[in-house]
Amino acid sequence: MSFLSLFLCIIAWSNLGPRPVMPDESVRLLHHNTFVAESTHSYNVRQYRLDINLPMTDKTYACHEQITIMSELPALDTFSLNFVNLVCDSVKREGTPLTFTTPAGLLHIELDETLPQGDSTIIHIFFRHPDTVPEIGYYFAKPPTIHYAHAMTCGCPEENRYWFACFDEPMDKAEQGIMLNLTVPDTFQTCANGLCDSVTTNQDGTKTYWWRHPYPIATYLTTFSASRFATWSDTFVNTNGDTIPVLYFLWPEDSARSHQGFRHMLDMMEFYSDTAFYGPYPFEKYGMVPGYYGFPWGGMEHQTMTMIHTSLISGGDVTLSHELSHMWWGDMVTHVDFRNVWLNEGFAVYSECNYMGHLCGQNYFKSLMNNRAYNFFAQDRINRYPTFDPPEIYNYGNVYCKGAWVQHMLRFLEGDTVFGHPGIFFRSMRTYADSFKYGSVSTDDYCRIHEQVTGLELGWFFNEWIYQAGFPRYSLDWNSEQTGDSWRIITRLGQDNGQQAPEIFHMPLPVKFCGLGLDSLLCIQPHTNPEIDTFVFSTCPDSIVVDPDNWILDSCYMTGIAENAKGPIPEPRILSIAPNPASGCLKFQLSGKPSSQQQLQIYDRLGRLIRTLPYRLTSHGRNSVHWNRTDSTGRNVPAGIYFARLLPEMSTPVKK
Template sequence: MKPLVILVLFVTAALGHIPGPETHEAKWHLPGLTPPVIAAESSHDYDVRHYRIDLDLPMTDGSMTACCAIRLRSNVAALDSVFLNFVNLTCDSVKLGDDHLRFVDSYQFLNVFPDPPVAQGDSVTIDIHYRRSAATTNRGFYWYLKGSGNNRNHTVAYSITQPENSRYWFPCWDQPWDKAEAGCMVNITVPDSFTACANGLLDSVTTSAGKKTFWWTHRYPVSTYLINFAASIFSHWVQYAHIGGGDSIPVENFVWPEDSAQSVIAFAKVPDMVEFFSREDRFGRYPFPEEKYGHVAVFPFSFGGMEHQTMTTVHRYWILYVSESGIAHELAHMWYGDYITCQDWREIWLNEGSASYLDPLWFHHCYGRQSFEEAMQDYATAYFQSDAQFRRPLYDPGLNRMFDWGHTYCKAAWVNHMTRYLHGDTVFDSPGTWFESERAWADSFAYGTGTTHERQAIQERWLGDMGWFYDEWVFMAGFPNYTVNWFPRETADGWEIVIDVGQDNGAQAPDFFRTPVEVLVSLEGGGDTLLHWGIEANPQRDAFPLRARPVGIVFDPGKWLLHKVSITSGVEQELSPGVGVVRPVLHAPAPNPARGRATVRYSLPHAQDVALTVRDVAGRLVRELESGRRAAGHHEAEIRGLAAGVYLVRLEAGPVSETRKLVIQ
């Protein structure tokens, strides 16, 4: 399924809709803003309780007339100013009941002045009448005319706003932590040939003067970026999904008529996905059981999907080319991102990492362990590529890098995978304490927001102190880059294996990652032994007794760790921190000075051509020790028969050239 996603993005780019860097989802950044440092909703002057948004869309252009009724509660003694995000829109009037309120409409903000001020704890509803002009650039609110570009088969309007673009289609306090606890209503009036959808359930459709109004109500707490609408020439069809306890929900799908048959194929597994994620031994009941789940497919669309609460928006090509992974990912967001939302954008890995882990879990459930491992390996590859381009921690990526695929999605999914490993919850068909901890996370922060430290605290109920793990994997950058050497050693009682491990993790990373590792040891005569190895130093040597001579090892056989590793055998000297695994390294000759014979060692990060030579102090070639292709790992060469004097040992490997002095006595 991953190549299909790549194909979809390639075709999209070919049509002129350019995907953002390293993301498969509908995510945008808003330059110039800074994530707020907020402890809770109560620290703001007011708390939004409910949004009602009434839109009137002509659909002949990108204009609209609208009214947004905001019910809010004052958190201060006398709330006399309500500051709202409001961009590229024009406010015509503001009312409180029958009274007009004074307001200031600037380029990016709308400031409303209640009169009299609102007492602390009191709630009021402010009605804001506003409009969008036809010439406004698409952002947050998108409108495309039928026939105005390739494959624009029908006129379409829709909203896509993460992280902070809801302000481009309705006035709001546009932060994820200020959820409207009573939900929202989105009522869309369009020409009567059009259909409109939004969050929640459709209460009714009314008709007047050649127009229809679709009245949608969502009664669960919701962040602004998860409120949406879409309007076009849609066909509408419904599936049903079991969510446990004998209950079911409708899965409502809105697609262009010509895509109806193909959408049945694309969405065929969605009821099974809902049922799988909803299992009481997995992630628990679907979070919006009184309403629905659904999809609306739109085009043009710059990305793949967006997890609007109860109504995911997807690219039309996800239907035409069947992106099962993307469809599973967006559904997973109903638990991770919608049910519990990251408190602010520093914490975005909580949303995306969890959802990114659930779609490989679906693949394991549906297609087996190999499909799961392939998906996780794809994540690892994408992360290593991203890390090589720009290394950063998962936490607080900055708004411009919030949605880079390799970190926010792929590495974050691996953090979930490794946490599961620490739980010992490693039998795929028998979910254990990691799944239990995920349900505890849901129970603790249901319909609210969460932080990294709060997630850590949940895990610590089962695992004890997890500060070291979150420090290394979330608040610092990089990954463990292991060099492993092993050798057998006969003992009085039989055999043991001696294993050395070193880590060269690079800038911004810990000196060493302490995540325990597993090593599978193959034994002479058949059979194997699985070792569980705690990492406490860099470098580290440990010996493990065995019943027979060891003949081979597999590092991390269960594929639970995000890492790279180079393995050698037979070198009995302990590793040192200077053992390089990221570039070729020439180690100092030993002994030095030498009497007649010396050993030269070098290490390679990967297989490559080398030239190892001895030269005099004038640079003239004295002896060629090695030449040609050598495997990754540690190598050595012996020097004999040189006359007394000073020599230079030189290693050339690709662009790297290193020289060491050798004295022969």
């Protein structure tokens, strides 16, 4: 066992935060074959230009697409684009018709002359969207299905290929951006990525809206909508002094109530743009439009033009702040492939929790994080897998919620632990943003930046929490020995983490020792399983609290105290609690020596006694106790984290 002095532990905690030494070499970062950021295929998309004529009477439209590509080969003579359920009429290069074919899901083009490496060319593609194809990527409806005719695109993750010819992978951003020139009947309006340079009134009763977005953009972040929009705007002054228009596009009857629903948008932008948080807003505009037809999500972070569910028109700060944060994490800096999707979604969930904490206070932040932990635990019970390369790209529990907790634990690991005062963790985030601004990244890139900024070796952390599955299930026992004027406290931290999880999570575990004149917060650093440590205090603790500030994504604490005892902690024990965290009716499995009637006490996170349940162990030393999640007055208590304590005994097991 290792011997930790109280003085040295307090110095390490208060001045440096938890800075673990590197575990043994077996848990270094696994090397995965991630894509190199940016293009690794035979060409690089530089820009898209789409001139689309929308009749707004059915699902048809015609498009003249101009795609600028640069050769990545010494002599590029053919290339392919993703192209599904569309009809290509012709392809040209500088007016010369090109030979093309449309094998399944592709538009394969043969160049008339080879393109040298590093040279660029513009390919003109003329295609149509038929009325009879399934609605994927592009959606259209009209009265009486909905109130006004409405056309929109939403192609995440890989469905933009259903409405234009593209390289539909996030690793190849069009570095010169996109131009969307939308022609509609003159009673309709449009919105899209970027800013509208101008509107042309045509002689045939149509108008053309010229949208231009000059920033690098991943294909899945491209969008447009067309309908009978009423628009209103705000102005945000960025932290670098730039003026950013904030534009809203809604049906006329929704415009008034959206003013109240969107009232915190400028505050959200100010919060994220703070130079101590994420830094300046990264684009020329921010906008929102409801997905009035065919939109199943809460929101979709199309670059500069977020699409929201209609239920959010009246408000929904959690989701609205989530989508806004994607302008930094997902749009400005984009995962190189969908195996790394947690870099987008985990960041956005942690962002939403931080913003809501800013808006409503620290307790609200903690409540949201606890809720996200519960969602992860629930999903993990159903189907356990690593957060990296998930079989379900947008699994809320594993990708979004666990990803947010990885951010939270990394912040703790780096010693950035003061609520409302961003420190080194957020400095690492800004360095990450600056290093990969408008580019593509992998988890290994993210790890490397944090290592450079903090000086910590973090490969083990990402290996355990991202590349492997599960979470730590701790059992913590402790006893005390008096040695002269001091007390030796021996702790035994075990882990039983289940299948597919690491045998040992090496995350430092904060433990608070409490007693008369004693209030010490220390960290146990697991190196072995079990991890046995000794602490020395001037007085004997009468209780301990594991992870009092809720920094670690873990479950199943068990603590015991036996005064002046040696060897195993005496019984009784709480063997299991299900479901855990508490939801619905709970069942406690107990063990110990057969005894007369005893008590099981239930406490909330604030230490308040909620309910006392009598129990009696059978002659076999086993029994189960059920709790219907009501307090002593019979009122229901909410789902969440509670503590159970067995009384009376010399040992006092407590389980979370």
